[in-house]
Each structure stands twice: as structure tokens, then as C-alpha cells.
Amino acid sequence: MSKVTVFGAGAWGSTMAQVLSDAGNDVLLWGRSQQVIDEINSSHTNTKYLGSHVLPSAIAATTDLSSAFEFTDIYVLAIPAQQLRTTLQEWKGNFSSDCTIVSTLKGIEISSQMRMTEVIVDVLGPHKIAIITGPNLADELVLRQPAGAVSAAPTLELAEFVRDVFRTPYYRVYTSIDVMGCELAGAIKSVIALAVGISIGMGFGENTQAMLITRGLNEVARLCAAHGSDPLSAAGLAGMGDLVASCGSPLSRNRTFGEVLGRSGSMAKAREQVAKTVEGVASAQAVVEIAHRVGVEVPVIEAVAEIVSEQLSPADALQKLMEITTKGENFIR
Structure with missing residues (x-):
């Protein structure tokens, strides 16, 4: 059993705390809202984010940052991706040189086009850093429905350690x-x-969705290959698995936001109806810039970037996408 601190008491952070507790760890959950933290400690619920779901009674929660860091040297980050740099800069003095940092964040930093682990290294310097990623919708995972994930790290030893900490x-x-x-x-x-x-x-309908999912996955694989990573990662839980869950479930914030946007044609209405962090909106242009940097064509991603920046309407963007010259369907080219 390990001691683990989870930073972020929203739906995802609370769900991660439950998984870690179910895995046999001693878990401390940190959050900014005293009201949320008091409710978790007194009632073992987080109604703001998880409704009436009851969290394990063994989970303790705190708003005290010093206590959260002193509790352990294993830290799980479950905070909004675009707030990562600012947050780490505030917390920088609390991270010991030998601590383990596990990022559960999915996104690209808008200002720098850095991945989340790159942001961590940029702010904190080299550490033992791993990620947990995959098709993990919080509303299903918190119900303990079977799910798969990937523990990725620079070394197999660290990846296996994180796997064992999370596995239930x-x-x-x-x-x-x-x-x-x-x-x-x-x-x-x-x-x-x-x-x-x-x-x-x-x-x-389904034909259009299948086209976008498959060609989108092709863009993911080509971007991975262009950066020297394994294109097969795009076919695993981190890629295809997460894509299926996010595209197929009404629980997905990105899909839900897209539905409102496609129906209304209005970013303002979509933001009004989906009042939560939607990482695809924030990351779209950054991903386009990453692709252009390595010379990879990403027409589906570009279409989304043009829609969310209000350069094109959804109808015009789809028409533009359909007019692109087709080539041989090769997964990597």
C-alpha cells in the first residue's frame, strides 16, 4: 500500500481518489473549495460533481496545501490542463527532487504547444513523471464499471510502479x-x-461519424509517427480506446459541446449550455500548429479549429473537408 495525494477535487480527481483507495492505497484528496472538502470528509459525497455517489470512507480530504504535500511523495494531478503551468509555478517549492508525479491531464498548452509532461518538466525540472490515460469517463468509472487505462512513463520500472498503484x-x-x-x-x-x-x-448519422473517427485516428497516428513515437499507441487504449469512448458517449464533454455547436452554429450557445472545461476547444489550434511544425496534414483537426475560432460555420467546414482530394488510405502516410 502506498500513500497518495490527489490534487483536484472535481469529478475526475474524486474518481481517481476512489480508484486509488480501492487499489488499497491511503489517499488524501486536495481541493480549493472548503465546502466540497467538508462534504467529502463528513458525508463521503461530492454532490457538486458526482451527485449522490458515495466515495470510500477511507478517503480524507483537505484544502491545506502543505498538508497535501507532506502526506506523501506520490502526487496525482487532476486539475484543468490549461491551468497546469500557473498552478505548478505557485506550488513549485513543495515538490521534492525524488517525488513521483502522475499526470491524468489530457491537452496541449495553448501558449507553448507543449504536452502536459513537458509543461511539468519546464516548470519543475526533471522528476519521476508518468501519466495515466485511456477511455475513462468519470461518470462510469466512479460506478466501478470495468475500464482499461495506460500507465506510460520513460522507464518500464516507473510505468509498472504506477500501474500497481492504480490497479483494481x-x-x-x-x-x-x-x-x-x-x-x-x-x-x-x-x-x-x-x-x-x-x-x-x-x-x-453513423457513416459520417465513422468517417470522422477513422480519418481522425489516421491524423493521430501520423502525428505520433512524425514526432518519433510509436504509431501503434494510436491504436491502443490511449488512442483508439479513448477516441471510441469520447466520440460514442453522451457523457463526453467534447462530444456534447460539439452537438450543441453543430445544432446551433453558435460558440456562445455551446459555452452557455456546456458550462464545463472542454479541452478540445482549447487544444484544437495548438494541435494544428504542432502538426504544421512537423509537416503533417490534419484536415479534420483543422476543420474543428476553424469552427471553434469562428472562422467557418460547421456547414462550411464540413463542405471544405469533403472537397479535399482523396489519396491512398495508408495509416501512416
Whole structure:
């Protein structure tokens, strides 16, 4: 059994705390809201984010940052991706040189086009850093429905350690040493899920969704290959698995946001109706810039970026996408 601190008491952080507790760990959950933290400690619920679901009574929660860091040297990050740099800069003095940091964040930093682990290294310097990623919708995982994930780290030893910390009878964790590929796949799938949601909102059916998912996966694989990572990561849980869950489930924020956007044609209405962090909206243009940097064509991702930046309407973007010259269907080229 390990001691683990989870930073972030939203739906995802609370769900991760439950998984870690079910895995036999001693878990401390940190959050900013005193009201949320008091409720978790007194009632073992987090009604703001998880409704009436009851969390394990063994989970303790705190708003005290010093206590959260002093509790252990294993830290799980479950905070919004675009707030990562600012948050780490505030917390920088609390991380010991030998601590283990596990990122559960999926996204690309807008200002730098860095992946989340790159942001961590940029702010904190070299550490033992791993990620947990995969098709893990919080509303299903918190119900202990069977799910799979990937523990990716620069070394197999660290990936296996993190796997063992998270593994439960319902949470099946595989290992990978392709951090870049798993992270890119996890970030880009949010943009593809937006595209699928937009098509659903426009009234299109399974054929359109299948085209966007498959060609989107092709873009993920080519981007992974262009960066020197394993394109097969795009075909695993971090890529295809996460893509299927995000594109196929109404629980997915990205798909839900896309549906409202496709139906209304209005970013303002979509933001009004989906009042939660939608990482695909934030990351779309950053992913396009990453692709252009390595000379990879990403028409599906570009279409989404043009829609969310309000350069094109959903109808015009889809028409532009359909007019692109087709080539031989090769997964990597």
C-alpha cells in the first residue's frame, strides 16, 4: 500500500481518489473549495460533481496545501490542463527532487504547444513523471464499471510502479514507455470528439461519424509517427480506446459541446449550455500548429479549429473537408 495525494477535487480527481483507495492505497484528496472538502470528509459525497455517489470512507480530504504535500511523495494531478503551468509555478517549492508525479491531464498548452509532461518538466525540472490515460469517463468509472487505462512513463520500472498503484479488479492498467505517443493521442482525441459531436448536432448519422473517427485516428497516428513515437499507441487504449469512448458517449464533454455547436452554429450557445472545461476547444489550434511544425496534414483537426475560432460555420467546414482530394488510405502516410 502506498500513500497518495490527489490534487483536484472535481469529478475526475474524486474518481481517481476512489480508484486509488480501492487499489488499497491511503489517499488524501486536495481541493480549493472548503465546502466540497467538508462534504467529502463528513458525508463521503461530492454532490457538486458526482451527485449522490458515495466515495470510500477511507478517503480524507483537505484544502491545506502543505498538508497535501507532506502526506506523501506520490502526487496525482487532476486539475484543468490549461491551468497546469500557473498552478505548478505557485506550488513549485513543495515538490521534492525524488517525488513521483502522475499526470491524468489530457491537452496541449495553448501558449507553448507543449504536452502536459513537458509543461511539468519546464516548470519543475526533471522528476519521476508518468501519466495515466485511456477511455475513462468519470461518470462510469466512479460506478466501478470495468475500464482499461495506460500507465506510460520513460522507464518500464516507473510505468509498472504506477500501474500497481492504480490497479483494481475493475480498473485494468497496461504499461507503455511511449509517453509522447500516449499523451498526443489523449490530447488529440478531444478534438476529434468535437468533430463527431458537431456532425451529430448537424443531423448526420453513423457513416459520417465513422468517417470522422477513422480519418481522425489516421491524423493521430501520423502525428505520433512524425514526432518519433510509436504509431501503434494510436491504436491502443490511449488512442483508439479513448477516441471510441469520447466520440460514442453522451457523457463526453467534447462530444456534447460539439452537438450543441453543430445544432446551433453558435460558440456562445455551446459555452452557455456546456458550462464545463472542454479541452478540445482549447487544444484544437495548438494541435494544428504542432502538426504544421512537423509537416503533417490534419484536415479534420483543422476543420474543428476553424469552427471553434469562428472562422467557418460547421456547414462550411464540413463542405471544405469533403472537397479535399482523396489519396491512398495508408495509416501512416
